[in-house]
Amino acid sequence: MVMTQSTDSPPSPFNLKTYLGDRQPRIEAALDAAVTLAYPETIYEAMRYSLLAGGKRLRPILCLATCDLMGGHEAQAMPTACALEMIHTMSLIHDDLPAMDNDDYRRGKLTNHKVYGEDVAILAGDALLTYAFEHIARHTQAVPADRVLRVVADLARAVGAEGLVGGQIVDLASEGDDSVTVETLNYIHTHKTGALLEISVTSGAILAGADDGAVATLSGYARRIGLAFQIVDDVLDITATSEELGKSAGKDLQAQKATYPSFWGIEESRRQAQQLVDEAKAAVQPLGAGSEPLLALADYIVARTH
């Protein structure tokens, strides 16, 4: 009897490392090409110094992943993916300034103002912020203009007083205040980090033409992973070393900041983060097999050590 071998092999399990290893170099190349050296060199050097300093590129990855999930192609979302990283980077440049957190190290390197001075660092942040919007508007291809406009509007809201800036100002005002409640802490984090993560997830889907129901489902996923991300960040600030983090560890305690572990302790904080991740995964499961990167990224958030 002749045995015919099936050409169908079982689907290989999703591998996040391979997935990231495939996309991160393309994101790096797109960022490198987006901000090139020109006159006046100092500002472009300072922008590139922080923008190309590595990092997980989590926001661009999320944007590309949801564009793919909703049937779009990478070129439609790459300018927005880069813009998200530009805005994330500028927020960190400004956050590290002496007027805010006064930090010397970021992503394992001296902070922007330590290398270029405070004046240049402020301007590098401003230039990255404004260029992010120009980059989306000018370079997004094969996407109807109304979708691009919606992404620009949603992104602007996510970074302004209703988003990152709002979260940062409440964070700064809460430093050293021992009457801060867990509700205030939630406000800080859903705005300071959550808002940009949420638009990272929804923008890719919007660019791909997802309907409102799918965008709302993805928002629910993003809000949960955003909060879980911050809880884990607070835990790592206590449990990880500065070398592991690439920035100073133990700063929250030093700055007398309210954190999730300060309310719940480390074990309960980890449990809450895990629960949020489980809920986030359950929210996107109905979107089908293409949601695997989102499921794995949610797991990665609680498992990360830096």
Ligand code: FPP
């Ligand atoms: C890091 O938090 C800081 C942020 C996530 C955002 C800060 C936002 C701003 C400075 C506003 C920027 C302006 C615009 C227009 C977006 P952290 O200090 O808790 O974390 P860290 O330990 O990594 O510094």
Ligand code: MG
């Ligand atoms: Mg900081």
